[in-house]
Amino acid sequence: MAVASAPPRSSSNVSTPDPFDNLEESSPNPSGPGHPDDERFMALAFEEAQRAAGRDEVPIGCVIVREGVVLGRAHNLTRTHTDPTCHAEMLAISQAARRLGVMRLVGATVYTTVEPCFMCAGALVHARVKRVVWAVRDPKFGGCASLGTVLSHPQANHQVEWHEGPMADASREILQTFFRSKRVVPRVSPGDA
Numbered sequence: 001m002a003v004a005s006a007p008p009r010s011s012s013n014v015s016t017p018d019p020f021d022n023l024e025e026s027s028p029n030p031s032g033p034g035h036p037d038d039e040r041f042m043a044l045a046f047e048e049a050q051r052a053a054g055r056d057e058v059p060i061g062c063v064i065v066r067e068g069v070v071l072g073r074a075h076n077l078t079r080t081h082t083d084p085t086c087h088a089e090m091l092a093i094s095q096a097a098r099r100l101g102v103m104r105l106v107g108a109t110v111y112t113t114v115e116p117c118f119m120c121a122g123a124l125v126h127a128r129v130k131r132v133v134w135a136v137r138d139p140k141f142g143g144c145a146s147l148g149t150v151l152s153h154p155q156a157n158h159q160v161e162w163h164e165g166p167m168a169d170a171s172r173e174i175l176q177t178f179f180r181s182k183r184v185v186p187r188v189s190p191g192d193a
C-alpha cells in the first residue's frame, strides 16, 4: 500500500476518546482552490449526514453532482443493512450509475462529509469521477490524504482531483456528538461505520 503523503499523526491521537478529538486543522488544499458551488452541494451532503444520525447510523453523507444536477445522494447505512460496504459514497455511486445507465461517472464531482475510506476511494477511481470534495479528514481510515493517496496516486490509471474543508466544523461536530453518545473505544473510526 502506498505511503500517505500527509504528515504523520502524532501518537497522542491514539489515546483520544474519538477519532475527531484533537483533529488537526486541514492542510492547505494541494489540488487548487475550491469551486463556488462547493458549499451549496456540501450542504446537501450534510443533510444526508443528519439523516444518518436520525437513524442511529454514523453520520456521514454524500452527494454526486454533474453539470449542476444531483445524480445520487445517500448516507451511511451499514447498521441498517448489516453490511460494511454500505458507506454513503458507495450507495451514492450506485444510484448515480443506475440513473445514468453507465458505470463511469465521468465529469462528476462527489461531495462527502468525511474523507473517503480506501474502499470508497477505490470505487470512486473505478467510477472515473473527476473530483472529490470532503469536509473533514478521517485520520484513522481516510484513504485519500490521511493514510493513503488512492485518489491521486501517480501510478494509478486515473487520478481524481480533491479538495477539503467546506462545512468542516458542522461535519466534525455531528461526528463528535455521535461518537461521544456511543462512548466508542478509541480505535473506532468513521471507516469502521
Ligand code: ZN
Pocket: 087, 088, 089, 116, 117, 118, 119, 120, 121, 191
Ligand atoms: Zn467508505
